[in-house]
């Protein structure tokens with residue numbers, strides 16, 4: 349039986365304009381760059397079996413010079429698109445147009461104050477990101493757009509209760525999501541999925557900027573490289589013995605032991621979602 353990925357995750361850039369304290373992108377991507385638009389377009393157009401594209405993996409996707417064009421191409425190709433962003437550059441785009449071409453936007457935000465923001469990110473502007481979050485929310489309401497807007501905290505300032513964080517950002521988003529990095533200390537109320545139940549590698553294909561396919565979105569540093577889409581085909585790689593062998597080991601791989609995917613749980617201003 350041939351397996352078809354439903355979701356294409358394409359790292360269109362591995363550059364980032366912030367230096368978040370918990371993120372090692374700058375250590376592990378010493379020479380960041382972008383995947384040329386022609387390559388991104390070739391991947392999207394050939395994947396007729398995929399229904400969704402996340403034009404991002406490591407890196408800030410709004411830094412790609414053709415970011416909006418890539419979102420439009422996803423929609424023109426009959427797919428939905430979603431992305432994560434630190435939100436800083438959203439005001440350099442036509443925000444309603446970004447939303448029209450996106451089913452879900454996750455905006456990373458770990459703070460409720462400018463000082464806390466700078467402590468985490470090292471640079472950038474809390475106020476600018478806050479304005480962009482509000483602008484997205486207002487555009488969604490004004491044009492009755494279906495895009496889900498999610499504020500995602502990766503690591504909260506320790507002294508900041510999550511309930512306060514939810515009440516602060518809740519009015520400007522559909523939901524607030526917490527993605528703690530440390531599995532050893534799950535916050536109260538957060539449940540872990542059984543690792544064995546992870547279906548990520550059977551639904552997604554994750555493609556790094558240079559074309560390397562990795563097992564899943566937890567494999568930032570290519571611990572489990574599987575092939576290269578610019579030297580083979582997406583389907584050949586997705587159905588290769590190496591991929592199947594790794595699928596059998598899901599839950600037991602070192603990568604899985606610290607996996608955030610199991611941690612995911614959403615909160616809305618009114619409670620669980």
Ligand code: SF4
Nearest residue numbers: 546564566604607609
């Ligand atoms: S690290 Fe393992 S458990 Fe986590 S998403 Fe990848 S395959 Fe699934």
